[in-house]
Amino acid sequence: MQQVRPQPQSDAALAATLPSAGHGQVMLAAQLDLLYRNVGVIVVATMVNAAALAFVQRTVVDQATLLAWLGALAAAMVLRVVVVRAYRRGVKGPEAARRWANIYVAAAFATGAVWGAGGVLLLPQESVAHQALTCLVLTGMSAAAIATLATLYRAYVAYILPLLLPLGFQLAANGGELQLTMLAMLVMLVVYLLAAGRQHEASVKASLALRFDNAALVRELSEKMQRVEQLYGDMQREMAERARIEDALRAATRSAEAASRAKTDFLAMMSHELRTPLNAVLGFSQILAAEPAIRGQQRLADRVTWINSSGNHLLRLINEILDLTAIESGKLALRLQRLSLRGPLLECLPLVEPQARARGIVIADETAASPPPDVLADPSRLGQILLNLLTNAVKYNRDGGTVSISAAAQPDGAVRIAVRDTGRGVPEDRRDELFLPFSRLGAERSSIPGTGIGLALSRQIAMQMGGKMGHEPIPGGSVFWVEMPMAADGK
Secondary structure (H helix, E strand, O other): OOOOOOOOOOOHHHHHHHHOOOHHHHHHHHHHHHHOOOOHHHHHHHHHHHHHHHHHHOOOOHHHHHHHHHHHHHHHHHHHHHHHHHHOOOOHHHHHHHHHHHHHHHHHHHHHHHHHHHHHHHOOOOOOOHHHHHHHHHHHHHHHHHHHHHHHHHHHHHHHHHHHHHHHHHHHHOHHHHHHHHHHHHHHHHHHHHHEEEEEEEEHHHHHHHHHHHHHHHHHHHHHHHHHHHHHHHHHHHHHHHHOOOOHHHHHHHHHHHHHHHHHHHHHHOOOOOOHHHHHHHHHHHHHHHHHHOOOHHHHHHHHHHHHHHHHHHHHHHHHHHHHHHHHHOOOOOEEEEOOOOOHHHHHHHHHHHHHHHHHEEEEOOOOOOOOOEEEEOHHHHHHHHHHHHHHHHHHOOOOEEEEEEEEEEEOOOOEEEEOOOOOOOHHHHHHHHOOOOOOOOOOOOOOOOOOOOOOOOHHHHOOOOOEEEEEOOOEEEEEEEEEEEOOOOO
């Protein structure tokens, strides 16, 4: 039977193991996958540089010593290749990541130790030029290894310390003025390389974390879209059944058939774009909700409500994800201009007042009595932030509570808009998660709708406009605020 080699895990597969395996193990597995891919480059670069160094040093170093050192280095490279082949054929993933990491670190240490031996054996006393060449090659190998080994910082440390320390000791033992100068430069280089290696690993981890987040978003969007399509299909079946049963409503039946043909045409033209079909679904559900025949059937009316609610939720999620992606890529379009806060605020209040009125929540606009100074911001984006804060203040408030909006100039030249509510507040042990994407602080187990993206997106947009956003706990509620730069005179 032919043996099937395990394939590298995709980002989505690794992201799906996060709840069970833990973020640290999944991140380590992804780092190892990158490391083991680079071994071919390491082997070629190592042997080419070693051969070049040995060729130049052949006139000042014993031939037997050179051959023995090259043989040891070749053996270390063979070991690296054997480890890579075992990794590719073996069991991978988060559970086995620690074992494969230890193996890789050991192989890196062995390679570094052989190079370190070269720092002693290939440092002839009688030729300063050849000493300098040896130092140059060894430090060059250490610096170049950042790109291939610093993906896992401890592997990089295990490589460069045994590589450079013997060279340092040998330079110190020689004791000459030039050797001591090279030793000082070597010490500074080691400090720099260790810091650079740490920074490289941090950058790799940040990139991998973003890949995992994107994979999780794609999976969630797919699940939501499947749910909407299921509800949409149920609605079609209900409408077809009602058309067959109620002969008396011929006019309504003809309208439903025309709408069904429109839906069929729409589905035939649907592409991979998400917002276009979603907008069509939402618009059609609103038309159906207005039909007398639908309003007379509670089950059908509930179906329409479910479609509209799910579609709006998914559309908001898509728009917020697109905004987050635009911010991360630096492509968020902003039109900063001088504007009064009262404009965006007066546009947002009517959108949240129906929900507040239904729960007996009173909204107090304190900015009406004393209008705040003008700010420098994008009108639509500032309105997006204010609407998110007001919606949250109503959504997470108690029945019969209050929401107040105030604004005041700050000493640092900004204008702070504060939204105060009388809800249950944010648990103290979870306040650090407030502005993290998809963090709902336990609300995901309640009936309150939401995605956990709004606050994170609002904060990012505020920062893009030169402002900031924060939270302050108060007795019996919370205060969420956003600060925008005050518009200078003449702007």
